[in-house]
Amino acid sequence: MLRTFFHSGFKSEKMIRSYKKLFDNNEKWVSDTNKNNPDFFNSLAQGQSPEFLWIGCSDSRVPANELTGTAPGDIFVTRNIANMVVHTDMSMLSVLDYSINVLGVKHVMVVGHYGCGGVKAAMGTKQVGLIDNWLRNIKDVYRLHETELNAIENESDRFNRLVELNIKEQVFNLTKTSIVQNAWANGQSLLVHGLVYDVHTGLLKDLNISIGDISKVESVYKFDLQHSLQ
Numbered sequence: 594m595l596r597t598f599f600h601s602g603f604k605s606e607k608m609i610r611s612y613k614k615l616f617d618n619n620e621k622w623v624s625d626t627n628k629n630n631p632d633f634f635n636s637l638a639q640g641q642s643p644e645f646l647w648i649g650c651s652d653s654r655v656p657a658n659e660l661t662g663t664a665p666g667d668i669f670v671t672r673n674i675a676n677m678v679v680h681t682d683m684s685m686l687s688v689l690d691y692s693i694n695v696l697g698v699k700h701v702m703v704v705g706h707y708g709c710g711g712v713k714a715a716m717g718t719k720q721v722g723l724i725d726n727w728l729r730n731i732k733d734v735y736r737l738h739e740t741e742l743n744a745i746e747n748e749s750d751r752f753n754r755l756v757e758l759n760i761k762e763q764v765f766n767l768t769k770t771s772i773v774q775n776a777w778a779n780g781q782s783l784l785v786h787g788l789v790y791d792v793h794t795g796l797l798k799d800l801n802i803s804i805g806d807i808s809k810v811e812s813v814y815k816f817d818l819q820h821s822l823q
């Protein structure tokens with residue numbers, strides 16, 4: 594059936610098979626899930642109230658639910674190249690606003706990963722294309738931590754450290770948003786975390802940089818919330 598539907602686009606049997614497999618897998622997943630929990634889809638259809646927002650890398654090796662052993666409905670997710678929190682990114686800001694103010698998530702997690710192609714590219718000088726503009730945000734992170742990074746002789750250690758520092762700066766970027774600052778000012782329980790995933794071991798590590806109030810935000814980034822609410 595799929596073959597006739599996509600008659601002109603698919604050039605080989607192999608392409609058709611790998612695409613069709615997604616639907617076969619989906620049917621099996623529905624059937625297995627219904628066997629284990631007959632109410633699963635009924636219950637999910639009522640709505641979502643996830644406790645977590647995951648801001649991760651688009652890298653196919655770092656899927657939020659699988660590696661945390663969670664189910665659909667547990668984690669609200671946005672992913673982009675190198676798990677960035679860029680203040681002109683309307684998609685990320687909308688996800689952040691909606692998840693905090695409508696869904697009421699309690700934890701916002703920036704999840705980076707070792708071996709990140711985006712971070713690697715940002716360390717180099719090669720022009721890649723449109724993405725250079727996005728990766729420039731990581732170069733800014735490098736410049737902020739240049740002394741520490743340049744002192745690391747081993748390139749792969751330096752790469753790993755930039756992955757971690759990039760996560761840390763994106764956590765700080767979250768705390769600079771009026772969305773997060775207003776949530777704290779309104780007394781919402783909200784923690785922002787930085788995590789790193791190791792593609793070699795499959796292990797997720799907390800970077801111990803969680804922030805739960807305005808006190809750690811540098812004064813230049815603090816909004817006068819009393820004033821803005823008047």
Ligand code: CO
Nearest residue numbers: 650652709710
């Ligand atoms: Co990546």
